[in-house]
Amino acid sequence: MKDNLDISKLIRPELLNLKPYASARDEFSTSSENMTFLDANENPFDSDLNRYPDPYQTKLKSKIAQLKNLNPQQILLGNGSDEVIDLLVRLFCQPYQDEVLIFPPTYGMYQVVAELNTVNIKTVNLDSEFQIDISRAIHEISDKTKLIFVCSPNNPTGNCMNLEDILKLLNEFQGIVVIDEAYQDFSDQKSSLKYLKDFKNLVVMQTFSKAYGLAGARLGMCFANPDIIKYLNRIKPPYNVNQLTQDVALKQLKNTEEVQQQINILQEEKLKLKAALENVDWAEKVYPSDANFLLVKVDDANKRYNILLDHNIVVRNRHNQPGCHNCLRITVGTPTENAQLIKILNQFKL
Ligand SMILES: *Cc1c(COP(=O)(O)O)cnc(C)c1O
Numbered sequence: 001m002k003d004n005l006d007i008s009k010l011i012r013p014e015l016l017n018l019k020p021y022a023s024a025r026d027e028f029s030t031s032s033e034n035m036t037f038l039d040a041n042e043n044p045f046d047s048d049l050n051r052y053p054d055p056y057q058t059k060l061k062s063k064i065a066q067l068k069n070l071n072p073q074q075i076l077l078g079n080g081s082d083e084v085i086d087l088l089v090r091l092f093c094q095p096y097q098d099e100v101l102i103f104p105p106t107y108g109m110y111q112v113v114a115e116l117n118t119v120n121i122k123t124v125n126l127d128s129e130f131q132i133d134i135s136r137a138i139h140e141i142s143d144k145t146k147l148i149f150v151c152s153p154n155n156p157t158g159n160c161m162n163l164e165d166i167l168k169l170l171n172e173f174q175g176i177v178v179i180d181e182a183y184q185d186f187s188d189q190k191s192s193l194k195y196l197k198d199f200k201n202l203v204v205m206q207t208f209s210k211a212y213g214l215a216g217a218r219l220g221m222c223f224a225n226p227d228i229i230k231y232l233n234r235i236k237p238p239y240n241v242n243q244l245t246q247d248v249a250l251k252q253l254k255n256t257e258e259v260q261q262q263i264n265i266l267q268e269e270k271l272k273l274k275a276a277l278e279n280v281d282w283a284e285k286v287y288p289s290d291a292n293f294l295l296v297k298v299d300d301a302n303k304r305y306n307i308l309l310d311h312n313i314v315v316r317n318r319h320n321q322p323g324c325h326n327c328l329r330i331t332v333g334t335p336t337e338n339a340q341l342i343k344i345l346n347q348f349k350l
Helices: 058-068 081-092 109-116 134-140 163-172 226-235 243-253 256-278 301-310 335-347
Strands: 075-078 099-102 120-123 145-151 176-180 202-207 220-224 283-286 293-298 327-331
Touching (some): 081 109, 081 202, 145 163, 256 283, 256 293, 256 335
Parallel strands (some): 176 202
Antiparallel strands (some): 293 327
């Protein structure tokens, strides 16, 4: 339990009194009927998109809140999770001074965003089972550590982090623990959303880019204590989630059955692909996956990568990531795409 944490003590002091840009649509929403809107210098002729979008995505958030069993005040939406990561680093980390802790091999954007914001990175590599080395992690935490990024299920390894270790970080760390759950819909491990009520220092990220099939729309979700959301709202660009994206996301949330069917297909396909890869002589290990991709250790990653490319199949070469020597990351495709991949794998057994 950590419910007496004072969030205002964690955020960058100069942001405490930042006066946010007050947009026209902050003051009046165009959903109010019988009003004439002459306040935002928009073109008044209707094009479906002539008005600025709702800066707080009220409709979309209330639908998401309902689905996740949360309160809309616990939600911030971003232009992809990548914007959420950037807002978190900017809210909590003082440039040239503070640091974030990450556990490689992991999602590359945590490091890029920290570097862009001149915030130091501390790394503790995952152990041989791709789990957090918790005693080293706790040891690396200092007064300057403001954020810890935990990716679970982790990209590119595909596995979930041990819940015990996550809880230990939440309990022992006085800063913010961000759990990136981009692949949660493919996992058997339960979401950490249920711990939001116990830990004020927990931030959970999810996205519409993976299971929800809207990578092109750019919509990331951030769930946290309302105090954190309040500050994030003050620093975000006013119209960061455009109208088209809000509309398409609302539509997709009415399609949850179809999305679930697609997830079920991908889970079955993942097992088929795993079995096929385990039959290939040059594939040395297929790692367990709680995501929609498989990490595979092969005899020579560059060689196998290029052979697949020669057959018009693009996978991700993760050879240069710590602990991923000679590893390829293969996304589970449609049944047709996977069959094509398996056919090629079988042609090149040696
Ligand atoms: C794909 C992915 C995301 C999604 O980022 P978006 O900006 O929402 O598309 C986030 N985190 C991880 C670990 C990912 O692999």
